[in-house]
Amino acid sequence: MLRRLLTPLHRFAEAVAAALLAVIFVAFIVQITLRYLFNWPVGWTSEVSLAAWLWLVLWGAAFVLKDEEEIRIDIVAAHAGPRTRRVMGAIGALSVIVLFGMSLPAAYAYVSFMKVEKSSYMGIRMDVLYAIYLVFTVAVIARSLRQLAQLLRRPGAEDGRSPASPSVP
Template identity: 65%
Template sequence: MLARLHRIAEWLAALLLAVIFVAFIAQIVMRYVFNWPVGWTTELSLIAWLWLVLWGAAFVLRDDEEIRLDMLTRAVGRGPRRAIGIVAALSVIVLFAMSLPASWSYVTFMKVEKSSYMNIRMDVLYSIYLLFVVAVIARNLRTLAHLLRGDAPAKPEASIAPPAP
C-alpha cells in the first residue's frame, strides 16, 4: 500500500515538473513568437515549483536520499549515532509541531488574498506547506520509533569529493 502511494506521489511530482516545462515553453512562444507577454505562465510555474519542492520533500524523497550533515555521526559508533538520531528526531518533531498552529493560522488567513493572474486563493496555494509540516512530523515520529526500539542508523557512506585542482 505504501509503495503504491509513493508511486502516486512520484507521478504527481512528475506532473508538476511537466506543468513547469509547458508553462515555460508557452511563455517563450507567447513572448517571442506572438510578441504577447503573459503573466499567467510565470505564476503557474512558481505555483508548480512551490508544490513540487514541498510535495517532493514530504512524500517522494526517501530518508536515505535526504541531504544531511553527517560529519559528527560518521565519526562516532553505533550507540552515540543512535543518541544523536533520537535528539535530532525529537528536535524536528518539537520544532515543527510548535510551528504548526502559527502556520495553520497564517495559511487560513491567506484566504482573503488571491493570486494576481490565475485568481487562485492563496490559502489553497500555500496549503501544501501544512501537508509538508505534517509529513515531516510523521516521518520523524517513525524514525524516532525505530531509534527507540534500538535500531541504530547505519553509518553514513563517505561522499566522494571531486579532486582538488
C-alpha cells in the first residue's frame, strides 16, 4: 500500500531532477553559443546553471537518492558484530537527527533573512533559491528517523538498510 503511494512520488522526484539537469545543459549550451558564436557574453546563463545545480543536488539527495545508494564509510562497522552495528547505526542516526534538528532554526532564520537579497541577473529572491536547503534538512531528519525506527524495531537491521539491500565493502 505505502509502496504504491511512494512509487509515483519517487518518479516525480526523478522527473524534477531530470528537468533540472536539462535546464543546466540548455543554459550551458546557450552560454557557449552566445559567447563564442555571437561574441555576446551573458551572465544569466551562469546564474541559471548555478541555481539549478544547487536545487538538483539537494533535491536529489532529499528525494531521489535511495538509502542503499548512499555512500557510507563503514570500515569499523564491517568488522563489528550485528549488535554493535545496530548500536553504531542508531548512534549515527540519532546524531544526524540531533545535529540537523539543532541547525534547522538557524537555517530557517538565514533563509528567511535572505529575502532582502536578489540574484544579480535574474532578480530571483535568495530565500526562494535557498529554500531547498530547508526541504533537504527536513528530508534528512525524516530519513534518519525512519532509519532509527528500523534499527530499534527489527533485530536484523544492522545499519538501517533493508535486509535485501547491497552492502558496500
